[in-house]
Amino acid sequence: MQEDLTGTKKRIRADAARNEDAVLEAAKTVFAKSGVDAPVREIAKAAGVGVGTLYRRFPKRSDLVVAVFKREVDGCATDAKTLARDYPPGEALSLWLRRYCQFIVTKKGLASALHSGDPAFDALPDYFRSNFEPALENLLAAAAKAGEARSDIDAYDLLRAIGNLASAGRKSADTEGMEHTYRMVDLMIDGLRFGKRAD
Template sequence: MTDEPRRRRADARRNVDALLEAARTVFATSGVDAPAKEITDLAGVGVGTLYRHFPQRADLVKAVVETGIDAVADAGPHLCAAYPPAEALDRWVRRFAELLATKRGLASALHSGDAAFAGLPGYFVARLGPALTVLLDAGRADGSIRDDVAAEDVLHAITQLCRPVPGRDPDYHHRIVAVFVDGLRRPAPTSPATAA
């Protein structure tokens, strides 16, 4: 095998990575319907390169969503290793909420009926469910997290809490999610002296 095909593959991978990063940024500021040129200008590639890798807008949106889901899922083990269980869970949920809340127009696009998005709910649960289960189990093991909530329940609850609310900015969602996460914590036992 010559170096030329390898170089082409490496260039193509760099272009895809640049397009995904640019799309993430543009979707967060201008929404998922932003002009293709805004994305390609930021990525430093031509519009033809965008359409070669992502022939339909839905292909790009799906790829951005999947890479975002992957990043949140992959953060789980690192957070578990670096923080006590309740704090690791809190930080992970904040990342997940950030993924959901910062993509303007994403919810509408995903619920548009486009066949390109049909597999995303399964991908979402398959990638995020196990990561969240590990975080919840660690919190249950040390007694800091309640034991009557499943990972899928938490995923669905956070997803609902991050749905766009007219007239509210992303900080609103962060506050509501923080209240929810506080509700996942097991209250510290009160001593008889405090209870009296």
Template sequence: MAGNHQKNESSKEQTERPKRADAQKNLVALLQAAKEVFAETGVDAPMRDIARRAGVGVGTIYRNFPQRADLIAAVFRQEVDACADTAEEFAQHYAPAEAVDRWMQRYVDFLVAKRGLASALHSDDAAFKPLPAYFDARLEPALQGLLNAATEAGELRGDVTAYDLLRAVAGLCTPSGHGDVAQARRLVSLLIDGLRYRSE
């Protein structure tokens, strides 16, 4: 009896493992598809378009994200994480000041991609309320670590904070700032050059 019970448990675990793997694969595909569709046509795009691109059924979307706002928030968090995670990669492969410059340019990419989500994120939906804090908690430490390394190396001045830079660049990428990506990139480079100028 004990042997049969163990066999049944083992069989159950083997069955559940592939299911969990498939569910995770579907979730990754779903978030990637949602990111692309939102960027192309906006956050009000039909769910069937997202499901079709992800290769899943519409029901899969609603099982993971009961409300559209839940899916938008998940895409936003994924993009924040991707941006934050590049800080460690740049720190490993580039000199400190260049790592800051490259990460700031990556941040511009993030802001441009987020522009399509902006109106939704500034709505009163409860799903979006935690996002500003999540944004700060992930991105400020990522940039501050790069700034600290550049300051310690004598490559950048030390009287600027990650908070300052994040807000300054966000202002450059807003529609009121004309939303010119190429111009934003140039201004970010000038900003970093200015920090280098007074690092000695």
């Protein structure tokens, strides 16, 4: 028995780590398919674990929802960095805005859960903003500096605007509404570029 870098007692057992990941992955899929109210048993089954295993790591249903949400936020925010590294500033910006758009659309069910009044979700809006706002700020700043976007747009305003656009056009959940949404978002991205100006 030895202490790890953080001072906790023991190493996480390999199967435990594997299962935690499997559960989160399964939950993401099931939530997307059946909504956030999907039965815990269904998630456990999809992950190939027993409900006991699931509950040891996520004592309350809401813990699992929160974990999935944060994981998705982290993934989307991380993509901002990746895109910024791999693409020219303007393109990185517009690619990420589409990525963000997908995030919003797939989290439709989650969004309503956030406003359900359950205190378990109180921290999520902050988590959302404190991750996405800096991410977008960086992309915007880089694009503006490169002369590929205007520099007078507030990141949070843009997040909200696109969030509203994306969550509005979701009637049939298939490609029908999505195309319309993407067209609107493209319009907005064009606006960012068209209005560009030298600093």
